[in-house]
Amino acid sequence: MTQYIGHGRVEIVERIKEINDFNELKKIEIRRQLAHEIVSIAYGFLSPLRGFMNYEEVDSVVKEMRLPNGILWPIPLIFDIIDREIREGDVIGLTYMGKPLAIIKVDEIFKYDKKYIAEKVYKTTDIKHPGVRRTLNYGDKFIGGEVWLVNKLKFNEPYNRFWLTPIQHREVFKQKGWKKIVAFQTRNVPHTGHEYLMKYAWFAANENLKVDEPRTGILVNVVIGEKRIGDYIDEAILLTHDALSKYGYISKRVHLLSFTLWDMRYAGPREAILHAIIRSNLGCTHHVFGRDHAGVGNYYSPYEAHEIFDYISEKDLLIKPIFLRENYYCPKCGGIENEILCDHKDEKQEFSGSLLRSIIMDEVKPTKMVMRPEVYDTLMRAAREYGFGNPFVTEEYLKNRRNVFELGD
Template sequence: MVSKPHGGRLIDRTRVGKSLERLIEESKSMPKININDSRAYDILNIAYGVYSPLEGFLSYNDYESVIKNMRLENDLPWTIPIILDVDENDLKDIKEGDEVSLVYNNEILAVIRVEEIYSWDKKEYAYYIYKTTSREHPGVNKVYDMKNKLLAGPITLLKNIKEPYETVRLFPKDTRVLFDHLNIKSVAAFQTRNAPHLGHEYVMKAALTFVDGLFINPLLGWKKKGDFIDDVIVNSYRALLTNYFPKDSYVFSILRMEMKYAGPKEAIHHAIVRKNFGATHIIVGRDHAGVGNYYGPYDSWKIFEEFPDLGIMPLFIREAFYCKKCNAMANEKICPHSENDRVRISGTQIRNSIIKGERPPEYIMRPEVIDVILSYKNPFY
């Protein structure tokens, strides 16, 4: 049985028919605020239940509870605030109780009913969410560049966002139907932001030995310099899955969501999101959502001990390496050989090889995946 949505109910903040037509017309005369890519995709994720049980952007009480207690005010686990930052100049004609049009790419995307307008302390936010206040952390740097006021309230989506990968964009109501159709009752989600190497394949297949199917859900959207571009991620996974996974063993779907690089707290957030898609398990990397040396190597595993009520089971699968004596991918639990026989997979080394136009070794990355990556003149941000 796939997991129940977080909070027990899959949120739907969309409208159809006459109700939608009426709100679209009314939205034209409302005050307007322009939003960026990240906020636009947060709106989409709220509207289609990816962020269930949220119906809009966090209230002040929920915001404070999330950053300090890692839970919503009602005590439901939640670790990354979903907030709408606005400039004070945008608020000249807006007060609590108003309905406001949210404009993306010169079109009205959604309407928010403003329940609260409040200030936030960005340095405090950075300390609680990222465990650092340094601008050298890419997530913290982005927070400091956000606007000074936050709007809270439920949203209603008026239109979808055009998606270049529409054939592989699924929302929770879609994946739940698909898992049922494929008779997949236990589902392990795999979060990724990179093109796949054999270490990723090893981890996914290890998980697949314990569950009925995989939910492979690469994250597209803002990432840091040096990460793979969206096209490479999508097409390299298509190549891997088509050639090396049984056809009915997985569901593949992209997710538009900003990468925060918040380490352990983001690991919990990723788990909640995949729970809403129907996943019963989530594969958690050793340094899941980490960057630099800001988090301990197993912090993203330890944090799950604080959430016995999360409702999705973490799978802690050890980091894979290639063992020359085993002549296979392995991990420390199953390989008896010395470090001298182990080839650790380094994303930096893979990137450096690709930048030079060289092919990474086939014991590190599948040839079909390498072909996809090298077909792009510049496969990185």
């Protein structure tokens, strides 16, 4: 299974290796972020990367948004360490939750200015920005080198229902007969505005194909990773998106749900490019980008993640962006519109995330014009089963949540 990105031929392969002498290696116990990134590297989500970046690669990505070989890549992927007895050339065993996960061949140990990374990647050094805070909290040194998984992953419920590797995504697309696949990025429970965006994107991606032949599919690819207090719990996001097709609001003939392990950096336009690369690796042909895609606070303008694609050549990115504006419910039109499509802006009812959350917190069922009743019911069931009675992330959830996956002995 191969794919062409930019100027290089990129193999999408599963980087898994048998190693019998793991116990003889030096060990590092890694945090969840690095574990998730290793899994994503190993299965090809982050192709063409085969490991964590060296100094030259970090420097090129930070300054030019490209790898040294010219391939487009927007965010540095780095393995930080505190001073340890590790030398260049070592093969290190990486454990997660006390069990073997992977090995890394240490090609280089280096330092890089973390504040400079923040300035270039996030366009700010404000510690309130979650990506900046993450970067500045990294250790003082970095390891560059290739990684391989050495253990089997067992995904827990409900994640096991939706885990697909890039190769498996492509196999499913082929089985469904999809010629075009539009990716929908999300980290939220869906309201009817999201549903509208997906359906509109389906028509946009369908282009010259006959509408009566369902050869275009929608891939809802949920980002599973670090959570903040007040976010929707991961389990609820997956199960509520599944409810859209389960209850017929988007036909299963054109709908598929999966997830990617990645801690959001909230890097706005640069992260939009990364999302496009990941979904291109999955086999998608189109990608939806809405208002404030991958942004946070007021660090980026509302459509800055659209504008960055003006500077990206088609040969650099084998996926076609679909740009969508903010939408709202128009009571006068009786449907979902945006400021370009109708002239009733003064009467609009916005899909306010904070308002919707407050309604849900009060256990008030939103109107079906805002959220499908089955989606709401699924959200509440997920809260009881996985969120300790709460559909939003709490301290209790962060402390006691079920792991996404377990490792073999």
